Amino acid sequence: MVDKLIEFQRKLQEEKFDAFFVTNTMNSYYFSKFLSHSYAFLLVYPELTPKLYVPELDYEDARHTVKNCEVVKIDRNSEVLQLIKQNLEENQVNNLGIEDNSMSVKFYLDITEKYNFLKLDKGSQLIDELRITKTAEEIEKLKKACRIADKGVAIAEENIAVNRRELEIAAEVEYFMRKEGSETVPFDTIIASGYRSAFPHGVSSNKKIQQGDLIIIDIGAKIDGYCSDITRTVVIGPPNPKQQIYNSVLKAQQIAIKTCEIGKNANVVEEEARKILSETGYNEFFVHSLGHGVGLEVHELPTIALKSKDILQENSVFTIEPGVYLPNFGGVRIEDDILLTKKGAKTLTNAEYTFEI
Numbered sequence: 001m002v003d004k005l006i007e008f009q010r011k012l013q014e015e016k017f018d019a020f021f022v023t024n025t026m027n028s029y030y031f032s033k034f035l036s037h038s039y040a041f042l043l044v045y046p047e048l049t050p051k052l053y054v055p056e057l058d059y060e061d062a063r064h065t066v067k068n069c070e071v072v073k074i075d076r077n078s079e080v081l082q083l084i085k086q087n088l089e090e091n092q093v094n095n096l097g098i099e100d101n102s103m104s105v106k107f108y109l110d111i112t113e114k115y116n117f118l119k120l121d122k123g124s125q126l127i128d129e130l131r132i133t134k135t136a137e138e139i140e141k142l143k144k145a146c147r148i149a150d151k152g153v154a155i156a157e158e159n160i161a162v163n164r165r166e167l168e169i170a171a172e173v174e175y176f177m178r179k180e181g182s183e184t185v186p187f188d189t190i191i192a193s194g195y196r197s198a199f200p201h202g203v204s205s206n207k208k209i210q211q212g213d214l215i216i217i218d219i220g221a222k223i224d225g226y227c228s229d230i231t232r233t234v235v236i237g238p239p240n241p242k243q244q245i246y247n248s249v250l251k252a253q254q255i256a257i258k259t260c261e262i263g264k265n266a267n268v269v270e271e272e273a274r275k276i277l278s279e280t281g282y283n284e285f286f287v288h289s290l291g292h293g294v295g296l297e298v299h300e301l302p303t304i305a306l307k308s309k310d311i312l313q314e315n316s317v318f319t320i321e322p323g324v325y326l327p328n329f330g331g332v333r334i335e336d337d338i339l340l341t342k343k344g345a346k347t348l349t350n351a352e353y354t355f356e357i
């Protein structure tokens with residue numbers, strides 16, 4: 001079984017870090033399985049047992065959960081950075097990796113002052129590179145989150161009706177997904193109808209759904225911290241000819257999914273999707289990138305975009321979501337989460353592509 005903490009320690013050795021200071025709670029959860037709602041500082045050495053520093057109020061919980069690190073209790077009157085400093089000194093650390101992508105300026109200035117005997121090196125990338133491919137255990141969690149979101153789409157479609165408000169539909173979907181085991185929503189549930197469906201970042205509002213509206217349903221669920229992200233677009237009543245942009249978007253999405261293979265540059269996948277949209281003249285209305293990685297965060301690596309330098313890797317999970325947005329008219333977006341395997345892309349979200357309801 002792949003152990004990401006051991007892989008990380010190997011990387012630290014290769015990159016000649018004496019130690020690494022994991023301060024982002026999502027990353028300390030990634031390695032230790034303990035999610036703190038205050039702080040959980042993980043000090044990782046290439047060869048010693050990692051130490052997880054948690055506040056007193058989290059100690060019992062962490063002690064029961066964590067199997068691969070030594071859990072250190074920080075009582076309310078102690079200074080955690082001071083205690084970590086002692087440990088760094090005892091182990092003769094000269095250079096310390098830090099999480100440059102997520103640390104506050106205040107925290108950075110604080111450690112620069114307190115740890116002035118150290119050379120601090122940027123290291124977020126090392127963790128991002130580990131998170132880009134998923135373990136079997138992570139894939140199971142992502143699959144569960146996807147299954148719940150699939151059912152959430154069906155609930156949205158059942159509830160959508162003329163004169164109901166977008167927020168009401170969003171509430172029905174979230175209530176249902178919670179009952180199915182979703183811990184929370186990874187992002188606000190989006191039900192965007194009519195002219196509002198043309199806002200690529202549209203959110204649910206008090207607008208009432210009307211006959212003939214295009215409606216974007218963009219939702220996600222969360223299992224053990226792992227997110228899903230799916231979008232379907234429906235129309236109430238028979239679609240008018242212009243609403244058939246749906247067919248171009250669906251074709252672009254399906255072709256892009258088929259294009260995904262291990263070793264391919266991510267930008268090529270977006271190019272393929274854009275070729276299809278260009279055939280019908282809609283390419284210029286596709287104003288965002290094609291997709292993003294999904295894991296503990298709903299947006300992580302790889303980036304599926306024209307500018308991306310990422311190479312698609314086996315066991316990466318990411319979205320493919322072309323969209324076309326015609327101002328004052330409406331928009332269409334179709335999104336699935338896919339797992340990249342040796343046999344190509346496998347969709348983890350499997351809600352039907354229903355258009356007319």
Ligand SMILES: [Mn+2]
Pocket residue numbers: 229319321335
């Ligand atoms: Mn997305």
